Amino acid sequence: MELVTPATPQDAQALADRLGARARFIAGGTLLQQEWDEPRLAPPGLCFINVQAWPETQRIALGEAHLRIGAGARLETVRTHALVLAHAPLLSEALGQLGALGVRRLGTLGGNVGWGMGDSAPVLLALDAEAELADGTREPLERTLLRPVRPLMVAFHLPRADARRPVHAVFEKVGYRAAFSPGRLRLALRWRDAARGRAVVRAAAGAPGVSAVRLHAVEALLAEPGPRPGLAAVRGACLRALPPPLALIASRLIAGHCGLL
Structure with a gap:
């Protein structure tokens, strides 16, 4: 070693x-x-x-159009940071459900995202995060997570809250550590507007053994005009990206939040 x-x-x-x-x-x-x-x-x-030696990977700062969160920032630092609370409150909420305080004080956002199955990845996908790579380039986080070998992520960029329409989003975690139950599914949804309903524009999920992914089929289904889809249709869309047991859980959560039950 x-x-x-x-x-x-x-x-x-x-x-x-x-x-x-x-x-x-x-x-x-x-x-x-x-x-x-x-x-x-x-x-x-x-x-x-060791990727903890560079100050630029640990800073959280507001840019002209984006909130930049260093990948080396500790999870508890991210969760409680004023800029995160103001511009990405859903991320703060999700990190509050991640492990124990000791884990959040030691673990980093980059590690949780790079793992692919952490609580933060679906939220960042739902919020259209970009990954900043070691060479200074930026790309959609979705693309980074799909790479067969994940590169070093230096930071994550999220649209500023005051530079976009208000975000109406939710994070769901099935199976809480506090209840001595391992997390089975992490799901994040973002709606087009405050009316919510079926107007979901982003849906993302991850689970142990399943790297976080956008649920593109769910997004397409809920964007279609006409009669509202039933639970079976939502489940079928979830099955395009998730194994059957997780698709069953995700479809019920999505249908419930969208008023489809």
């Missing part, structure tokens, strides 16, 4: 590209340990690339 601290995010990405499967980005390390057969002992041969 080796721990390396590159001088820049670009150096970190270049090192990861050279090492391939041996490389692991590490910040808080709260999720990485779940990959290990022995929870107290990292597998031999791995090179851990």
